Amino acid sequence: MNLKKVLCSVLSAAAFAASVNAFAALPSDVAGTRYEEPVRVLNALKIMVGDDNGTFRLEDTITRSEVAKMAVHAMGMESAASKASRASNFKDVPSSHWANGYINVATSLGLLKGDGDGNFRPDDSIMYAEAMTIFVRATGYEEAAKSKGGFPNGYMTAGTAAGLADNVKASAGEDITRGNVAFLTENALEANLMEQTGFGPNSKYEITDKTLLKDRLKVQKLEGQITSAGGASIDGLQAASDGYVRIDKSLYKADGDFANLLGFNVVYYLQTTNSGDEVVTLAVPRNGQNATVEITPELFSKVTTRGENKAIEYFRSETTTQKNVAEIAADAVMIYNGRKIDFNEDKLDFSDREGSIVLLDTTKDSKYDIVFVNEYKNIVVDSVTSSNKIVDKYGSGTLKLDDSVDFTLKKGGKDINISELREFDVLSVYESEDKSLYSITVSSNSVEGTITSKDDEGVYIGGERYKIAKNYTELLEVGVKGTFYLDASGRIAAADTTSALSSNYAYLMNAYTNSGTEVSSFKLYTKNGETKTYNANAKIRFNGTTVTAASAVTSLVSDGAAKKQLVTFEENSDGMLTSINTAVDNSSTGKVNKDKFTLNHKLDDAVYDADLSKLGNVRVDSRTIVFGIPNDSTEYEILDKSVFEDGQSYDAHVYDMTESYTARVIVLTNSALVANADSPLAVVKQVSSAVNSDGERTELLTALVDGEEKKLYAADDTVLEKDDDAQLEAGDLIQYKTNSKGEIVSVRVLFDIETKDTEASEEPVENLKTIYGKVTKKFTDSINVTVDDEDEANHTLSEDVKVYIVDTTLPRNNVEAADAGDIRAFDDDEGNRVFLKLYKDVVEEAVIVK
Numbered sequence: 001m002n003l004k005k006v007l008c009s010v011l012s013a014a015a016f017a018a019s020v021n022a023f024a025a026l027p028s029d030v031a032g033t034r035y036e037e038p039v040r041v042l043n044a045l046k047i048m049v050g051d052d053n054g055t056f057r058l059e060d061t062i063t064r065s066e067v068a069k070m071a072v073h074a075m076g077m078e079s080a081a082s083k084a085s086r087a088s089n090f091k092d093v094p095s096s097h098w099a100n101g102y103i104n105v106a107t108s109l110g111l112l113k114g115d116g117d118g119n120f121r122p123d124d125s126i127m128y129a130e131a132m133t134i135f136v137r138a139t140g141y142e143e144a145a146k147s148k149g150g151f152p153n154g155y156m157t158a159g160t161a162a163g164l165a166d167n168v169k170a171s172a173g174e175d176i177t178r179g180n181v182a183f184l185t186e187n188a189l190e191a192n193l194m195e196q197t198g199f200g201p202n203s204k205y206e207i208t209d210k211t212l213l214k215d216r217l218k219v220q221k222l223e224g225q226i227t228s229a230g231g232a233s234i235d236g237l238q239a240a241s242d243g244y245v246r247i248d249k250s251l252y253k254a255d256g257d258f259a260n261l262l263g264f265n266v267v268y269y270l271q272t273t274n275s276g277d278e279v280v281t282l283a284v285p286r287n288g289q290n291a292t293v294e295i296t297p298e299l300f301s302k303v304t305t306r307g308e309n310k311a312i313e314y315f316r317s318e319t320t321t322q323k324n325v326a327e328i329a330a331d332a333v334m335i336y337n338g339r340k341i342d343f344n345e346d347k348l349d350f351s352d353r354e355g356s357i358v359l360l361d362t363t364k365d366s367k368y369d370i371v372f373v374n375e376y377k378n379i380v381v382d383s384v385t386s387s388n389k390i391v392d393k394y395g396s397g398t399l400k401l402d403d404s405v406d407f408t409l410k411k412g413g414k415d416i417n418i419s420e421l422r423e424f425d426v427l428s429v430y431e432s433e434d435k436s437l438y439s440i441t442v443s444s445n446s447v448e449g450t451i452t453s454k455d456d457e458g459v460y461i462g463g464e465r466y467k468i469a470k471n472y473t474e475l476l477e478v479g480v481k482g483t484f485y486l487d488a489s490g491r492i493a494a495a496d497t498t499s500a501l502s503s504n505y506a507y508l509m510n511a512y513t514n515s516g517t518e519v520s521s522f523k524l525y526t527k528n529g530e531t532k533t534y535n536a537n538a539k540i541r542f543n544g545t546t547v548t549a550a551s552a553v554t555s556l557v558s559d560g561a562a563k564k565q566l567v568t569f570e571e572n573s574d575g576m577l578t579s580i581n582t583a584v585d586n587s588s589t590g591k592v593n594k595d596k597f598t599l600n601h602k603l604d605d606a607v608y609d610a611d612l613s614k615l616g617n618v619r620v621d622s623r624t625i626v627f628g629i630p631n632d633s634t635e636y637e638i639l640d641k642s643v644f645e646d647g648q649s650y651d652a653h654v655y656d657m658t659e660s661y662t663a664r665v666i667v668l669t670n671s672a673l674v675a676n677a678d679s680p681l682a683v684v685k686q687v688s689s690a691v692n693s694d695g696e697r698t699e700l701l702t703a704l705v706d707g708e709e710k711k712l713y714a715a716d717d718t719v720l721e722k723d724d725d726a727q728l729e730a731g732d733l734i735q736y737k738t739n740s741k742g743e744i745v746s747v748r749v750l751f752d753i754e755t756k757d758t759e760a761s762e763e764p765v766e767n768l769k770t771i772y773g774k775v776t777k778k779f780t781d782s783i784n785v786t787v788d789d790e791d792e793a794n795h796t797l798s799e800d801v802k803v804y805i806v807d808t809t810l811p812r813n814n815v816e817a818a819d820a821g822d823i824r825a826f827d828d829d830e831g832n833r834v835f836l837k838l839y840k841d842v843v844e845e846a847v848i849v850k
Contacts, residue, residue: 027056034167035179037284038186044256044269044282045189045217047073048182058179065099065122067131068106070185071138076216081105090120097122111137128180129172132159135184139164139212140194143205162191189213190221218272223286224248225362226266230259231406231437232340234333234370239340245280253279262335263360263370265289291361293326293368300350300357309367312348312357326359329367336373338439339432347373354378354470354489355430376428376441378471378487380494381421382660388418390427393494393659394471399429399438407438416442424496426469428488441488450481459492469493479544480595497594504568505655505665507627507636508580511553511562520549522577523562524569527625529638529741534569534577541570541579552580566627566655566667568597583655592659600663601654610646618654619662620644627667637739643668645676647767675735675748677768680706681837681845683804684732685815687720692743701728701736701744707802707817712736715743722749729753730815731806733835733847751835756808756849759787759833769838771795772849774826783823785834795836795843797823802845809850823848 027050030039035058042048047070050056072081085101093100103120106112111134114120129152136145136159144161148154156172159165167183170176176184189212198204213219228246233239240246245254247268255271261283268283293314301313306327316322334343341347348371350357355375359368382393390399401407401418409416421427421442430439449461458467459476461484468476469491482497506524509531513520520536536549556562570579583599586592590600606616613620626639644650656664682703690700692713699714714720720728728734731753737746750770759773773787784792803818823834823846835847 027051027054029055029058033058033179035182038167038182040282040284041186041189041269042070042182045073045219047185048178056178059177061125061175062131062178062181063123064112064120064126064130065093065097065103067126067134067181068112069099069102070181071111071134071188072102072105072109074135074185074189074212074217075109075138076212076218077105077109084108090114090118090122092119093122106134109137125175127173128168128170128176129156131176131181131184132156132164132172135159135164135188136162139188139191140205143196144194162194163187164191189217219281220270220272221267222247222270223265223267224250226258226261226264226268226283229254229262230257230338232259232262232335232338234263234335234340245283247280247283253277255279255281258283259338261285263333263362263372265362289362289364291364291366291368293324293359295326295350295357295359297350297353297355302351303345303348310345310348312359327367328359328371329363329365329369332367332369332371334371334373337375337430337432338437339434341433343371347375352470354428354487354491374430376430376488378469378493379427379429380471380485381423381425381427383423384418384421390418390421393424394473396471399427401438401440405438406436407440409440409442411442411444424483424485424494426485426487426493443486443488443493445486445490446483447486448483451476451478454478467491474594477595495594504570505625505627506567506569507629507667508556508562508565508567509633511556513550513553518550520553522553522569522580524567525627525633525636527627527638529739531633531636534571534575536577537572540577541581543581549577556580556582564629566599566653566665587653590657592657594659597656599653599655600657601652603650603652603654605649606652607649608644608646610644613641615644615650615652615654615663615666617661618657618666619660620666621662624663625665627665629667629669635745637745639668639739642676645678648677674746674765675737677765678839678844679735679737679748681750681802681804681847682710682734682736683806683815683847684728684734685709685730687728689717698743703734704804704815704817712738713743715739715745719744719747721747722752731756731808731849733837750837751847753806753808753849756833757831761787767840769841771836771838773833775823775832775834776825778823778825783834785836795838797843797846801843803848804845805848805850807850818848820846 027039030036039056081101084104086095088095088100089104089107093103099122103122107114133151133155136142136155139162141158141162145155145158148157152172164184164187166187168180170180191211192207193210194205194207196203197206213221224247226245226247227233227235228237228240231239240251243254245252245258252270265286266283267286269281271279271281273279295312295314298318299314301315301323304311304313304325306325309327309330311325311327313323313325316324332343334341334347336347348357353375358372358374360370361368363369379390379396379399380393382391384390388400388402409418426443428441447461451459451461453460458465466484469487472493476495480497482495484492485494487493505527509525510523521533522536523533525531538549539546540549540552542552542555566583568581569577572578581597584593584596585599587599587602601618603616608615620641622641624641626643628637628639651669653667653669654663682705684703686702688700690698690713692698697717699717699720701712701714701720703710722728732749733751735748735750736744739745748764750764751772761771763769771785771787773785775783776786776792777784782794782796784794786792797820801820803820803822805816805818805822807814824832826832830850832848832850835849836843837845
């Protein structure tokens with residue numbers, strides 16, 4: 001059985017502090033206010049809830065319809081309200097109004113009335129005296145109110161005497177707030193009801209021992225100790241199963257999760273349903289009946305003894321040397337990560353652990369009789385497999401979360417799915433000793449910046465100190481810049497220093513110092529595909545050291561020319577270059593260097609494997625930046641993973657490789673910027689002059705690609721040309737290559753429409769073949785084709801094959817999409833032929849040429 005709803009909330013780093021706010025879905029703006037108790041009760045009984053944004057709006061006023069609903073619900077008349085919602089008794093309350101049924105019941109009971117003109121004014125705010133009047137009537141004190149002068153003073157006096165005004169801070173003639181109505185309603189639930197006991201001339205009203213809570217809602221307010229919840233038990237009996245809670249020796253159904261109150265002495269609300277089931281709807285710690293202390297690793301001093309009992313010595317705070325001693329009862333129960341275990345003294349030693357110990361004294365003898373040990377270990381997500389295995393980024397193994405284990409996965413206090421996990425998420429895993437339960441807190445919190453100093457306690461980033469989690473064992477030095485990922489306790493559990501160190505890549509094209517102005521300049525081709533020349537300040541940072549810009553130029557120049565290479569750089573708000581870095585050369589070893597900009601590999605003729613997304617042994621992913629650097633600097637391009645073609649070899653330099661052997665940057669040193677063999681055909685419809693989005697004059701290609709018309713700008717006005725420098729024209733068949741802006745940078749002409757009478761079979765590049773000839777026979781899923789009347793060959797046409805028609809006999813609109821049914825055997829009068837594009841011997845596209 002997979003009890004994914006089990007919540008061991010005592011497993012948080014602040015277990016008890018968190019538990020006070022966790023056992024009822026408390027609106028976010030109520031926690032820590034005086035309204036906590038009434039809001040909890042009304043929330044649990046569904047009399048009054050927060051809004052869709054999770055807030056209660058304590059200081060907002062409340063409407064007549066809302067108070068009518070609360071009173072009807074408090075009187076146990078929910079069912080009657082549902083039935084009364086069909087008819088409308090007021091002109092301004094249609095039957096579709098959410099409170100129509102409540103208003104009808106409330107007015108029929110005389111709790112409140114309309115305005116005499118047939119209206120109810122459901123959205124009007126309500127005064128304190130009016131709200132008091134409603135609840136005075138609901139609790140039976142109306143006759144007492146009338147005898148004391150009626151509305152408003154009589155009702156205020158009678159209600160106050162009955163206890164309805166306790167904790168309400170409002171003036172009778174002012175609009176009452178939602179927070180004060182919460183107190184008023186809770187008081188009404190527990191007030192002794194007044195009922196008529198004599199009739200006629202001897203009519204008499206008496207205060208009874210009945211209450212709305214007990215006698216109308218069938219809810220008892222009781223006291224006891226939660227002895228089993230959330231799969232754990234403290235009393236030696238079998239643990240209550242999911243959906244149940246044991247209080248003292250009694251087992252009840254649970255409307256909610258009470259695992260975070262295991263062991264606590266509580267006040268609980270027990271409701272008897274129409275079917276006779278007893279359900280605990282709410283439990284809260286009894287005031288003065290539970291003493292707790294939480295001891296984190298920072299506060300832990302040592303395990304000691306007091307008399308014959310074990311004890312824990314701990315610091316009062318992280319900033320003091322003063323200590324306290326917490327004595328543990330001889331018969332104390334130990335709960336380790338949500339499951340009861342035999343008492344184990346070793347578990348008390350928190351000098352080298354992460355999490356916390358929470359001690360609970362339920363007997364008021366200053367000895368802690370329940371010990372919650374909440375110990376976690378971090379896993380940093382590297383990847384999640386299809387079988388729900390979570391792979392740790394630092395090699396501590398995998399965590400498999402499937403139907404064979406009970407687990408919770410929470411982020412920000414809310415359940416999430418495994419599919420929502422992302423790389424560098426930090427999982428703080430609380431694993432029970434028997435490995436039957438995993439409670440996991442997910443953190444995506446991170447901090448970016450540079451480590452400015454460090455001490456024995458941690459490192460400083462942006463003026464804040466961050467401790468280092470035990471799972472992160474790599475050295476973090478002063479000056480390291482990166483993104484640091486935090487666990488549930490705010491400790492650094494992972495670091496991605498490469499991403500910040502080398503985020504601003506560029507290819508150095510030139511560096512020089514002007515002899516007249518002595519200003520040093522650096523010409524860079526940036527990762528954004530721009531060629532820019534940056535002037536530098538007199539002094540800059542060069543490879544981490546402050547030097548003159550001129551000396552940096554000298555270091556980058558050899559034999560009068562700049563050494564062209566990949567660099568990282570930074571500029572200020574004025575566009576002046578402030579730092580430049582060359583790569584540490586680890587290419588002889590391939591070693592990963594997470595803290596410095598690094599050249600990891602120089603690859604020669606490395607073969608790309610598309611299935612593995614690997615160039616040689618180096619992984620390439622969608623985030624890898626590819627610099628295409630041919631000999632001609634005017635053809636530099638920024639590319640991506642799509643530049644690589646399966647089975648093709650490349651010369652490349654690999655930079656800032658991660659521990660998973662994934663390249664951050666690749667520089668293709670033999671980049672030809674040609675279309676891949678498997679690129680789709682583009683059937684040219686038109687080439688026209690145009691101005692691109694940057695305002696530059698160029699050419700625009702209109703073509704059919706993948707069966708649809710597509711328009712693409714050329715990088716310049718020399719790209720869309722045939723081998724003889726003639727411009728492409730309608731009917732030409734090409735493949736093209738685009739840059740990072742989506743502009744065409746090169747074309748491969750596979751068929752020149754001017755040669756439509758010349759049959760041929762060619763192999764332009766490896767794995768790519770073209771056939772242009774006559775169809776001699778056609779079958780259901782294949783055709784026979786001959787080239788220059790030589791031997792026939794049969795070619796299969798799959799259902800996915802793309803087919804086009806180029807009809808040169810038409811003066812316009814002579815290029816269009818078609819299907820395989822349009823292919824016909826050769827006819828001398830029509831002169832129709834077919835062009836086939838094959839990739840790895842499979843026909844992918846066909847063009848009928850007439």
